[in-house]
Amino acid sequence: MSSTPFVAAGEPSDLVEEVRAAFAETYGVEPALVTRAPGRVNLIGEHTDYNRGLVLPVALPHATFAAVALRDDDQVRIGSLEQDEPWTGGPDALSSATGWAAYAAGVVWALGEAGIPVPGVDLLVHGTVPLGAGLSSSAALECSVALAVCAAVGVPVDRQLLIDACIRAETEVAGAPTGGMDQTVSLRASSGAALLIDFDEGTSEPVALPLEEAGLALLVTDTRVKHALVDGGYAERRADCEAAADALGVPSLRQATLSSVSAMTDDRVRRRATHIVTEIERVRETVTALAAQDWDEVGRIFRASHASMRDDFEISCAELDVAVATAVEAGAVGARMTGGGFGGSSIALVPVDRVDAVVRAIDVAFVAAGFGPPAHLLASPGPAAELVWPAP
Ligand code: ADP
Ligand code: MG
Numbered sequence: 001m002s003s004t005p006f007v008a009a010g011e012p013s014d015l016v017e018e019v020r021a022a023f024a025e026t027y028g029v030e031p032a033l034v035t036r037a038p039g040r041v042n043l044i045g046e047h048t049d050y051n052r053g054l055v056l057p058v059a060l061p062h063a064t065f066a067a068v069a070l071r072d073d074d075q076v077r078i079g080s081l082e083q084d085e086p087w088t089g090g091p092d093a094l095s096s097a098t099g100w101a102a103y104a105a106g107v108v109w110a111l112g113e114a115g116i117p118v119p120g121v122d123l124l125v126h127g128t129v130p131l132g133a134g135l136s137s138s139a140a141l142e143c144s145v146a147l148a149v150c151a152a153v154g155v156p157v158d159r160q161l162l163i164d165a166c167i168r169a170e171t172e173v174a175g176a177p178t179g180g181m182d183q184t185v186s187l188r189a190s191s192g193a194a195l196l197i198d199f200d201e202g203t204s205e206p207v208a209l210p211l212e213e214a215g216l217a218l219l220v221t222d223t224r225v226k227h228a229l230v231d232g233g234y235a236e237r238r239a240d241c242e243a244a245a246d247a248l249g250v251p252s253l254r255q256a257t258l259s260s261v262s263a264m265t266d267d268r269v270r271r272r273a274t275h276i277v278t279e280i281e282r283v284r285e286t287v288t289a290l291a292a293q294d295w296d297e298v299g300r301i302f303r304a305s306h307a308s309m310r311d312d313f314e315i316s317c318a319e320l321d322v323a324v325a326t327a328v329e330a331g332a333v334g335a336r337m338t339g340g341g342f343g344g345s346s347i348a349l350v351p352v353d354r355v356d357a358v359v360r361a362i363d364v365a366f367v368a369a370g371f372g373p374p375a376h377l378l379a380s381p382g383p384a385a386e387l388v389w390p391a392p
Helices: 012-027 091-096 101-113 137-153 159-173 181-188 230-248 258-262 267-291 295-312 318-329 352-369
Strands: 033-042 057-070 076-080 083-089 121-127 193-198 203-208 216-226 334-338 343-351 375-378 386-389
Touching: 012 033, 012 057, 012 076, 012 121, 012 386, 033 137, 033 181, 057 137, 057 181, 057 375, 076 101, 083 091, 083 101, 091 101, 091 159, 101 121, 101 137, 101 159, 121 137, 137 159, 137 181, 137 386, 159 181, 181 193, 193 267, 203 267, 216 318, 216 352, 230 258, 230 267, 258 267, 267 295, 295 318, 295 334, 295 343, 318 334, 318 343, 318 352, 343 352, 352 375
Parallel strands: 076 121
Antiparallel strands: 033 057, 033 386, 057 121, 057 193, 076 083, 193 203, 216 343, 216 375, 334 343
16 A cells, blocks of 8 residues: 555545535535546647647546536526636626636637537536646536536537537637647546547547556656746747748648758757657657557656757756656656646656655655655546536
């Protein structure tokens, strides 16, 4: 038994009961149904989604649960057990909702825009994905709400339509840029597998991730660092990538070659493009290594990916670098920062019997460096968003 206090995913049946009970107390009626949508952690492929590249995320066992009931009028009420400040408004107010409720109200708005006849609804969400840790609590929230509303309205569930509506909610209503990886994996993941998403082809396919068979755990460390510059940093990286594609005369960096990138004269733009082109190749290499169950090779690719993000793309930070280096020193097969960067989380592939030692080593290293305490969780690849109550 592990003695490490991990951030718990929670028992789905407990979370369903909690959100049902809170819904009845808040709104005075039973919900019609409850859905569950997972957060995610990306194995490899960072900032490649908006460059029409490849990503390889995994759905977390940590998820958001959304309870819903249709109303007789057109009002929308939205609450969360993780936030104060419930939101209420009519159909015209949905697209101008602010704060956390923008993610949920935005989904109801975007479903209407996509032609789903959404009446008034009461919604309550409750989940275990850490907020703002780079593990996509935002997509978990959006996807749980999107699936709940569609199921309650009774329209056939079209997962691509839901993905597109959730992306619109996040970009147009919440005002947060997103490349689409988070919503796609939350709605399309499968248990025991990562999801290879190709943003040029618009396709996705499961890639088996037999961690248990290999005696490995996927350890996620949330540095709890949220740099204020994150939004500006993300937009700047996107702009650099667009500038690189323009300079090379290609529609996106997916079409660029490493030799053409290497010849670029602007140092910063060349290094940004180098990361994207080599990172897309590393996603391919990871898929090949996983098929061969060559975990040492996966570890090597993780190290190369981290170095590329630290040195060329410049999206790491001191806390992420310490978490990654310490994990490897303490016995991880490989480690890298994951997500958008400038804080957030790192991942490490760790032999099961080394997990406690790696966690302790990271905690000690954080104290020694004068950082605040990180949080850890274990990512066993879970299923996509689904209806969980009433039992389907
Ligand atoms: P991440 O997606 O990595 O967790 P984001 O900044 O994209 O970080 O999204 C986090 C935001 O999403 C939170 O600050 C909050 O506004 C909203 N959010 C996510 N989950 C919930 C929840 N269960 N209840 C209320 N708001 C949530
Ligand atoms: Mg997010």
